Amino acid sequence: MAANYNEAPLLEVEGLKQYFPISSTYTVKAVDDVSFKVYPGETYGLVGESGSGKSTIGRSIIRLYDPTEGKISFAGMDISGKMSKSTKDKLRMQMQMIFQDPMASLNPRKKIKDIIGEALDVNKLYNTREERDRRVEAILQKVGLAKEHADRYPHQFSGGQRQRVGIARALILNPKLVIADECISALDVSIQAQVVNLMKDIQEETGAAYLFIAHDLSMVKYISDRIGVLHLGHLLETGTTDEIFSNPIHPYTKSLLSAIPIPNPELEKNRIALNYDYKTSGLDYTKGTEHLVSGTHYVKCTDEEFARFMAGEQ
């Protein structure tokens, strides 16, 4: 991996809060006080169940939402408050997103070359038509498609190929950070592997950092350098992939790991996934603070809970 931890972090999220007011008395706290860093060239995996706020974080970072509170800095720029035009332009060029469902995120009435080339059009990055076509072809090749594909429409592709188009669109501007929001969960297992490998190859070549948002921990393990586990808007546990998988501390992380199906029938048949229910667990996420387990491995909980987790109790 080309992750570079000596450099300054590419993305720094500090105390991010994203609230959605529903009525005068009720506010959904989708993301509550989340902090993490992404270094240049690394892949940070954000995992959690649906409703845990992982997609919201991605959308707040790329500024599809206006964060309620907290500071986001990206490549030396503060992108959390009101942005100047030049900051905004830079952000739009250097941070890109890959979406979950390639069929829904590609315009069905546009040709592939126009879908991918749109970013070039908007930013006026070419002088001649030929130059535009050349750049589109080059990126298509990089994601494993042929240049003949440029004149086709999204419906003429299979699911895996469509997601390659989505990746090509995100990569054409050579972004520093790509937010991949559940970008493989709509695909078959065998195709998921192809897309994950492709993303890794591209990372090695271009040095882009990924924020990989997913609920499937087994794929996250393959692609991520570090992982953050989210639940109900709180970042409960964060550390390197190895730290999280070999020594999960928080009961929620443990339950997530135990739910991964193992392709080994004799083991899997009689295995029961650990049960975890926030309401009955007696934990209070809002009171938690960060506790260091070892190295870069942190758990968010109260002092008393931390002592219990470390003693191996639930």
Added chain:
Amino acid sequence: MTEEKKREKILDIKNLDITFKTTAGDVHAIRGINIDLFQGETVAIVGESGSGKSVTMRAAMGILAKNAVVNSGEIIYRYRDNVGGIDYNPDDDANATWKEADILKQDKKWIRKHINGRRIAMVFQDPMTSLDPTMTIGKQIMEGMIWHYHIDKQDAYNRAVNLLKEVGIEDAEKRMKQYPHQLSGGMRQRVVIAIALSCNPDLLICDEPTTALDVNIQAKILELIKKVQKERDIAVIYITHDLGVVAKVADYVNVMYAGKIVEVGNINEIFYDPKHPYTWGLLSAMPDLGTDDDRLYTIPGSPPNLLHEKEGDAFAPRNAYALEIDDKLEPPMFQITETHSAATWLLDPRAPKVEMPAELKNRIERMKKEAKENGSEL
């Protein structure tokens, strides 16, 4: 499974062959498949999207699209009858006789009256689209029972409440009055399962029942389906592309590729002794939590377009182990054991001896070892 009990076959799909007429031409979606299913057992059908798994099950339920043409084949459904018609009363098992019907020969009306929802029920992939957003949960569960069994509303209500409790929903009475959007994804899928069970089916078809759900909820739903299957002694067919799910639930596995079954066997034969290169590929592509490899194996290429039929073995272009004959002649099913067979020329006695890839072999050895350490006798 249970040795002392006679295995009763309840579904027998023989040589099924289906073509879809489309404006682009004929799509030969199902190319001669055979599937057996016995009472109380679980069969999984595995394959990539477009391999024909869902079409096969739609045929078994008699709900194929209008442009489907069945070229040949039979779908024999066997059922117990002790009431007359197609009804079965479990309290009077002694008087029950086994009868059979070919679903492909019955008309739509008969199928709707006797089969759909009543004897064969289906759990679909996305609970948000398979539930009616304008109807309360209670009404949706009661609907089938009232239609099929003509029971009165109060009776249906009581049964529905019990069903909700059976599928693990608390506050069942309160939930009866709620609408689908008021429930979480996992709860909705539990409701769908309750609806499927409402008419006491003997066969439950689960079409990717957990693909739309989170992993931790997936585990819970699979455990639930297993529990009700055991309690009610019903047969379950799983359609899925996830081998992790298969490992958890299945007794027998059918691996499908391009409208054909390429390998069939019991669960241990498929996972510990696979013979077909496609099955090797599928198993290798599963993320493996036990190693530190940072590359995933992938099956090169993508599934074939069935609009253009290919001579020989449909998998040959993606198969690193393809022989010359694969481009000319489709391989027949080679029998390996009583339950295990695979359609690949590699099993022909004249073929060169080819072993499965070394990585997969190591992985299977490791899986076996882990299983043995946990007390299984392999």
